Amino acid sequence: MALKTKSVWFCSSCGNESPKWMGRCPACGEWNTMVEEKVVTGAQASRRHEENSIGTSSRPLSLREIDSTEESRTTLQSSEMDRLLGGGIVKGSLVLIAGEPGIGKSTLSLQIPLHCRGLRTLYVTGEESARQVKLRAARLGGDGEDCLIYSETLMENILAEAKKTEPELMIVDSIQTMYTQTMESSPGSVSQIKECASMLLRLAKETGIPVILIGHITKEGSIAGPKVLEHIVDVVLQFEGDNTGAYRLLRSIKNRFGSTSEMAVFEMTGTGLREVLNPSEMLIPMHGQGLSGIAVGAILDGTRSFLIEVQSLVSSAAYGTPQRSATGFDVRRLNMLLAVLEKRAGFRLGVKDVFLNMAGGLRVSDTACDLAVICAVLSSNFDFAIPSDVCFAGEVGLSGEIRPVSQTERRVAEAARLGFSTIYVSSYGAMNHIPENIRVVKVPDVPALCRTLFRSGQ
Numbered sequence: 001m002a003l004k005t006k007s008v009w010f011c012s013s014c015g016n017e018s019p020k021w022m023g024r025c026p027a028c029g030e031w032n033t034m035v036e037e038k039v040v041t042g043a044q045a046s047r048r049h050e051e052n053s054i055g056t057s058s059r060p061l062s063l064r065e066i067d068s069t070e071e072s073r074t075t076l077q078s079s080e081m082d083r084l085l086g087g088g089i090v091k092g093s094l095v096l097i098a099g100e101p102g103i104g105k106s107t108l109s110l111q112i113p114l115h116c117r118g119l120r121t122l123y124v125t126g127e128e129s130a131r132q133v134k135l136r137a138a139r140l141g142g143d144g145e146d147c148l149i150y151s152e153t154l155m156e157n158i159l160a161e162a163k164k165t166e167p168e169l170m171i172v173d174s175i176q177t178m179y180t181q182t183m184e185s186s187p188g189s190v191s192q193i194k195e196c197a198s199m200l201l202r203l204a205k206e207t208g209i210p211v212i213l214i215g216h217i218t219k220e221g222s223i224a225g226p227k228v229l230e231h232i233v234d235v236v237l238q239f240e241g242d243n244t245g246a247y248r249l250l251r252s253i254k255n256r257f258g259s260t261s262e263m264a265v266f267e268m269t270g271t272g273l274r275e276v277l278n279p280s281e282m283l284i285p286m287h288g289q290g291l292s293g294i295a296v297g298a299i300l301d302g303t304r305s306f307l308i309e310v311q312s313l314v315s316s317a318a319y320g321t322p323q324r325s326a327t328g329f330d331v332r333r334l335n336m337l338l339a340v341l342e343k344r345a346g347f348r349l350g351v352k353d354v355f356l357n358m359a360g361g362l363r364v365s366d367t368a369c370d371l372a373v374i375c376a377v378l379s380s381n382f383d384f385a386i387p388s389d390v391c392f393a394g395e396v397g398l399s400g401e402i403r404p405v406s407q408t409e410r411r412v413a414e415a416a417r418l419g420f421s422t423i424y425v426s427s428y429g430a431m432n433h434i435p436e437n438i439r440v441v442k443v444p445d446v447p448a449l450c451r452t453l454f455r456s457g458q
Helices: 043-052 079-085 105-115 130-140 155-165 190-207 228-232 331-344 367-382 408-417 446-453
Strands: 004-011 034-041 094-099 121-125 147-151 169-173 211-216 235-240 247-255 263-269 272-275 294-301 304-316 324-327 352-358 390-392 422-426 439-443
Touching: 004 190, 034 190, 079 247, 079 263, 094 105, 094 190, 094 228, 105 121, 105 130, 105 169, 105 211, 105 272, 121 130, 121 155, 130 147, 147 155, 155 190, 190 211, 190 228, 294 367, 294 408, 304 367, 304 408, 324 331, 331 352, 331 367, 331 446, 352 367, 367 390, 367 446, 408 422, 422 446, 439 446
Parallel strands: 094 211, 094 235, 121 147, 121 169, 169 211, 294 390, 324 352, 390 422, 422 439
Antiparallel strands: 004 034, 235 247, 247 263, 263 272, 294 304, 304 352
């Protein structure tokens, strides 16, 4: 069969293929996601796919024949990265690190081989020259003797070099710049990203070489390329945070070899990314006492508990219509909490502007922060300063009740470790162990909280 080229429409959201354009993808239901690309069909195209396969055929195995020992892992000499991956990177795994431009993806990926002595690494760069990578490595420091820099974008050459050098770790920066000759479309297209990722997956599974991919994200915040890219890889790590600030959050979105409820915190410095082993050091108050509108909440992200400063500003509406603004917190939940304060506790906040901010640039989704939010709002409304050694952990319901949250003991222990003297929690939850150096105040609802906190001055 002769080589043929035809136009095919791909959905940029799920990768579904269609022979013609459609306004709505029939597979995922998304609107205006179909993009046109040129693909090669025929016997020659099939032969190219066979040439790119580097493994041998296998036979079906029964469950008894399959080895059930634990996956072999390689430490990356980074306690935060190893914990995020579940104890180290698994041999033969495919890891995707995604994030906004300039947030630190390339810096983190280059720090790994520089700080892992004896780990033979093939660093494939498609965005920078070898000299540019050398300049960045000199700034980051570390020993680069075992790091091989390969500036290439053609997948066939990359696979051949990987088979020749046999590295213990392979890093590809970035997957959007890679292309294969089996596809006629340009690099970064849906078909190219899907095919290049599949070729790297075969390389990882058949040779046991762990591969780390660097990926971009779109302006909407999702990972660029087809959604099938996230299904192909074993682990998806995504950078969060403002790239103009100092702190970065690396969150596990998908992990076939560990927990997805993990988060690592890094600080961008002049010599690279520094691990923040105690996230509370950047989130707790950094000012003197006597300021109103500030409360500290004990939140949980995955298995890690830390304290965060909640800042609020309540003022009279200057233009008639009150404003509601929240940074790092769901503004719809803020509106719900304000409605609870007005309906259940009798506070007239409907004619005032309310601004809310989570210190440190963190995005909070834990409902245990509700109690700290309403205390910060009331503190600003009354111009009453909450003592700096008091923190809160509780969920607020629509009837004004304060509901218990999960792992309260872990939150109380973290507050006690950081020197807080008092923590307010729900009276409906049970606790088996309370540290001696902290006082736990249990409150059933919002009116009881106001009477206890604001009228007693404690």
